[in-house]
Amino acid sequence: MSIRAKYENELNCVFNKLIAMCRDTELAIEKSVNALKQRDRDLAKEVISEDKTIDNEEREIEQDCLKILLMEHPVASDFRDVSAALKMITDLERIADQASDISEISLQFGDEEFIKEPEHIEMMAKLVIGMVKDGVTSYINRDLDAARSLEKRDDLVDELFETVKKDLIELIKTNPANADQAILFMMIAKYLERIGDHAVNIGEWVEYAATGYHRPG
């Protein structure tokens, strides 16, 4: 096998692991919001315990990337591919942490009835899951347009966050006893809003991998 082919094999291996990590991360977000909605404590606990698996996936991909940097001394687009993967897994790992945090919060709701059905939170979750998926897919497919579109999609997530915030403020104003749940919902919405930001980061790393340009924060 030529040196080049060997290198491409190693990079493909990183790609495959990244796709798997991304799928697990999407599932974690989905399950965390389902656990909240269905008040499924077991599912919430599952998300929390599975966070370790995603941490391990991150560690493994990180090791693979560091090994490529050490052994292959990649340059140009090769270097950018590996650097982008290294940065993206940090975002994915944080996203999974936030899914786990959402599950921790959902466990705090107890058995009381919701002050409001979390339909906007569900919409936020749907949007960010799509963004995370498309972020990583745009990296694998070198799809610059898809990567760049994430920023616009994040605006929708931010709008929904504002809606959730306003609704909760109203609910607290109506009845201060709603405050306990409102704060928990607010934290969940904030985590989802942050997940959207991480997905945008992923898109920015895809842009860097493709063009060499990384947007200033």
Place this chain on the structure above:
Amino acid sequence: MKNKRKEEKQTEFGQNISVKNAELWYGDFKALKNVSIEIPERKITAFIGPSGCGKSTFLKCFNRMNNLVEGCRITGEFRIGDVDIYGKTDVNLLRRNVGMVFQKPNPFPMSVYDNVAYGPRTLGIKKHAELDEIVEKSLRGASMWEELKDRLGKSALGLSGGQQQRLCIARALAANPKILLMDEPTSALDPISTGKIEELAEELKKEITIVIVTHNMQQATRIADETAFFLLGELIEYGDTEKVFSAPADKRTENYITGRFG
């Protein structure tokens, strides 16, 4: 009577190299095609590219070493500072100002001292004190004084390859050059000697412009401020080393440095 001092002053060399539309033929073979480049002073500029791409040929234009090759014809403008080096320039004076170190260390079969003093002696410097001073300064410049000060009378051929190469750099420094050309200076050396030459280049660039031809791309990324990529006699890309190695503008550069061809 001719005023020699005035003549010397007229050919005061600068430290930057400016080349416009350079073309070079070896007989019918066109080895350089319309190359233009601005090499900044007191920086390290690396020339990279596959074998036969013209990088060494181009390097040798800067001190007119190609004049020694039969059938070699050069057109275009080569300036060092303001001096048109293919105009009415004294070639010996040019080569004093533009030193060169080759791939294979080539010390003269004489003592360490005589190697370094050789150039100054040919310029008519005979006073021992003055020669001693030049030898010490040059060996210090090449970071060799401490290891060789007690062996100045020993044959240079007894030195290791790495030491011989640094001695050749010291010998070039004895002429007090403004520019130092290095043609794959470490390709025959072990990593430790290579490291010493690289450190030396970093040190020397405070005073001297360095142009280095290298096949070792890690070497270019380690020490070069600017990198130029040549292919089939053309200058394909030239710019900041970090930029060239992280986001090259030309696909051919990308393909070469990532090992997709060459």
